[in-house]
Amino acid sequence: MNKMATRTLIEGGFQSGVPLYKEVRTQILQAISSGEWRAGDALPTERQLCERFHVSMGTLRKAVDDLTVTGVLVRQQGRGTFVARHSEDRYIFSFFHLVPRNAQKEYPKVDFQNFKMTIADEFAADQLNVRLGTPLVNITNRLSLGGHVASIDEIFLPAALFPGMTREVIKNRNTTLYQMYQDKFEVTVIRTAERLSAAVCSVRQGKLLEIDAGSPVLRINRVAYSFNNQPVELRLSFANTDRCEYVPG
Amino acid sequence: MNKMATRTLIEGGFQSGVPLYKEVRTQILQAISSGEWRAGDALPTERQLCERFHVSMGTLRKAVDDLTVTGVLVRQQGRGTFVARHSEDRYIFSFFHLVPRNAQKEYPKVDFQNFKMTIADEFAADQLNVRLGTPLVNITNRLSLGGHVASIDEIFLPAALFPGMTREVIKNRNTTLYQMYQDKFEVTVIRTAERLSAAVCSVRQGKLLEIDAGSPVLRINRVAYSFNNQPVELRLSFANTDRCEYVPG
DNA sequence: CAGTGGTCTAGACCACATT
DNA sequence: ATGTGGTCTAGACCACTGT
Numbered sequence A, B: 001m002n003k004m005a006t007r008t009l010i011e012g013g014f015q016s017g018v019p020l021y022k023e024v025r026t027q028i029l030q031a032i033s034s035g036e037w038r039a040g041d042a043l044p045t046e047r048q049l050c051e052r053f054h055v056s057m058g059t060l061r062k063a064v065d066d067l068t069v070t071g072v073l074v075r076q077q078g079r080g081t082f083v084a085r086h087s088e089d090r091y092i093f094s095f096f097h098l099v100p101r102n103a104q105k106e107y108p109k110v111d112f113q114n115f116k117m118t119i120a121d122e123f124a125a126d127q128l129n130v131r132l133g134t135p136l137v138n139i140t141n142r143l144s145l146g147g148h149v150a151s152i153d154e155i156f157l158p159a160a161l162f163p164g165m166t167r168e169v170i171k172n173r174n175t176t177l178y179q180m181y182q183d184k185f186e187v188t189v190i191r192t193a194e195r196l197s198a199a200v201c202s203v204r205q206g207k208l209l210e211i212d213a214g215s216p217v218l219r220i221n222r223v224a225y226s227f228n229n230q231p232v233e234l235r236l237s238f239a240n241t242d243r244c245e246y247v248p249g
Numbered sequence C: 001c002a003g004t005g006g007t008c009t010a011g012a013c014c015a016c017a018t019t
Numbered sequence D: 001a002t003g004t005g006g007t008c009t010a011g012a013c014c015a016c017t018g019t
Helices: A002-011 A020-033 A046-053 A057-069 A088-095 A122-128 A167-171 A177-185 A203-209 B002-011 B020-033 B046-053 B057-069 B088-095 B122-128 B167-171 B177-185 B203-209
Strands: A073-076 A080-083 A098-100 A109-119 A135-145 A148-158 A191-200 A216-225 A231-239 A244-246 B073-076 B080-083 B098-100 B109-119 B135-145 B148-158 B191-200 B216-225 B231-239 B244-246
Touching (some): A020 A046, A020 A057, A057 A073, A109 A167, A122 A231, B020 B046, B057 B073, B109 B167, B122 B148, B122 B216, B148 B203
Antiparallel strands (some): A073 A080, A098 A244, A109 A135, A135 A148, A148 A231, A191 A216, A191 B244, A216 A231, A216 B191, B098 B244, B135 B148
């Protein structure tokens, strides 16, 4: 009987050889990226999802578990399961890794520095998986922790994904950039990949960081990905680690 | 009936309020750290573990799942569940984060530099959670990737945890340090915490790294923990990131 | 109170490894 | 053929939230 039920589902449209819970996970992701459930929305109850996907609680929960550990869904006991929204807390917890020495993690003060349009050079094209010369938005921010300048962030966005992005959109927000990507452009960052190295800071960076040119800085190369692993943001951060450290995870 | 079974177990010695699968996870960890199952050993089958802990498959598997994602156990379909052993592959995969630019991850060539006994200064005492002045082993290694010097590692171990540790033990091994800790001293590293910053390299470090003193280096502060979250190793790495990068995760 | 997710059961069959 | 972990079922009760 159990076996028959499983067989029926597989023959009914699922790929064979793929565990049911992975199929369910994929279908939930598709429902989100197709817009059926938007950021902040509550999903149907687990029992309803079981009916919809024709699976048992255990299988459904295994699929949802996967999506909660990757940060796509958030469960709240007694309330429901929700599509994760970006927030300051989520940004600090999942995406921002500079921590003041001898202090708690905190959301940085962000000072807008510059906005301009540019085109992808070889490096940016490679990182963002776009063609050489693709139009990009370039934003420069300065981040401070505890009243001290911590890093300079050079941000590059494929302009095609952010139609109508202007200096004013950047300056007039009162949320994190990732919240704004989500609310204004329906671009949801769900994962980032970072690579770190040590570098000497340039004259321009030194002025912004308020340290001497030639001082050592931590260089953080971050690419942010949306659903379906599409790169949506390249961010080069140059951090002065005199008063803060980088803590992975 | 289900409810009664659960109640019986809780009343029979488990703490109430704690999920059964967490109790099971704790008991498995205790069995490992008590030596009942050693690194590389196969655990009893899942069905036998169900009987031993008086839980169902689902609960047992949830406990074992937790221990596999944290790297304590390794499952092999058709063969069994094993206590994880340290190996080159595991070291690269879980604990070593320097990756050559434009190349695959690889295990570094390790050149022994120095061995000496010392005592914990304030910093080391804090990091290793020992008293000021506690005897420590201090090992200096030089790591190379692709034929180029990549980093200098300063390693500090609480001498009490490594009785009989000598220069010869270090030099005559043909395994990773973590394998040696496990095989010769029954110290099993299951987790590390790292913090990164940028620094300028000293004259001594410059000579070992074969770069100019004053060059920027990546400073990696790593503390390794055994079961029960006991710190067992402090490692300060100074990396030349000209030919490699640090990749978290 | 009703409704949600959280935990747990007592099995079953499937895929893989070893003998 | 046997034994292992991997997947899945069809429920149950528990803990928490909001009315």
